[in-house]
Amino acid sequence: MFDFGFSELFVIGLIALVVLGPERLPRVAKQAGQWMGKLQRYVADVKSDINRQMELEELRNLQKEVTDAARNVESSFKSTVDETKSELDSIAASFEGPASGESTSGGQPQTDWDKIYAVRRTRDRIQERRVEREKSLGIKRPKRRP
Template structure:
């Protein structure tokens, strides 16, 4: 740390022996050793605190990136849902308009409602098949 050689330490020890005397030198050396130990522990604690703070900052940055990614995924999901909803609405409006009845007219009986629901389901299945053919996908037939 201070780059003190053996000869320099020997000179310091001789001066300390002359100044302090042989009775107080061991006590002072012990006290000096304790202070150096405390200083080393303090330096290591400061280093570990700095490294923890750096890791915490990195984790905060990562958390922010994850939140941004999650919000992007959520936005794309919401847009996909709104597109699908608009597609279903257009299918429903075409089914209602193509059934031969007015858009505001209610089916006369329960059977008319059942048949209208079946026609709507069949129209959706037909559109799925058309889309699969357009994309070149093969879909298994349902029994």
């Protein structure tokens, strides 16, 4: 804190001996030492309190960041689940409901060929949706060789 050399301390001690005298100097030195110890303990307590408050604030900030990140992950997960669910519902609806020109009576295909073509059309629609989604996400697929 203060930069006192040995020579300065020696001069201060000599002046204190002359002013206070040999009887009172030990008591004054003892009292000064006690005050210095109390001051050092007080400063150390203040430093530790400040450090604890800073660490507590850092932990609060970290907790806030983790909570925000968890909310972001949860919302993206929910949106992905909702999107997938809607796609699966549309696929299920295409299987359940007849498309135009697929059947002539009661919503059910008349022959096995009608069923086969309905499945192929559904598979082609799924493939088209997959390709569109990959294009929107920027995913490039390798070209197939004929």
